[in-house]
Amino acid sequence: MEKTLLLEKNAVENLLPQKFPFVMVDKLYLFTETSLVAGLEIKEDNIFFDNDTFLEAGLVEHMAQSVALHTGYCFFLRNEKAPTGYIGSIKEIEIKKLPKINDEVQSTITILQEFAGITLVNIVTTLNNEEIANGQMKTILAK
Template sequence: MISLNSAVTDFIPQRAPFIFIDRLVKADEQMTKTEFSVPYQHIFVADGQLIEEGLIENMAQTAAAGVGYRQLSEGREVGLGFIGAVQKMIIHQAVPAGSSIYTVVREETTFAGVHLISAEVYDSQEDHLIANAQLKIFLKENG
């Protein structure tokens, strides 16, 4: 039986060192939420901070984890997804290595395998918005 406490690699196709979420906090049809503790030694940490590409991948993996969780809950295999576009990206503050972030993704619309999502990244206290963006994700649904 699949649960939110399962390993995140059950929900996403990515593997180390390309993992940008640690824990799936919530996943339903409206919203997905993940937590990520930024390691000091990570592929997208430079000068002690998570770089922009790391934030984008964190947003995309949060979306993928929610979809993967729902697919597994329905007895289907986790599908592959690809970032098609990033729009309206605003980074409000840097994310230092060693800190934790929470990412919230909401699906705005879906058409023909293209998912338009809005994403917000918050600090560990969830009181400061770190970054937000819209992403177009192309998803290949399995089974």
């Protein structure tokens, strides 16, 4: 299924607290109040790229930044500045396959619970419609 691109690289980067070279999301495909689909095309200049492979740490960071993008876009839609968020916990991340150079991964986040600035999300990451990673994260907004 071909996805429609909502935001591209520059707009996405403006919604994330991370800056180059630490940005691990470059596309926003889908946004609802409880979900988001974000993408990343893996380039040679990526700091988590090594020996023709995108490393586990990069995949986990892509997943976390997909969550951050959801928060950033929510605040953007309300014309407010997004607060900084932190990973509170990571639960059962399973990585089945690592992407290569020029691959594009997509992460779908689904908000399971949200209360008092703490958000629990489920994340599924795919490569060419094949699930390559999944897990849950709890994020916390700074006060």
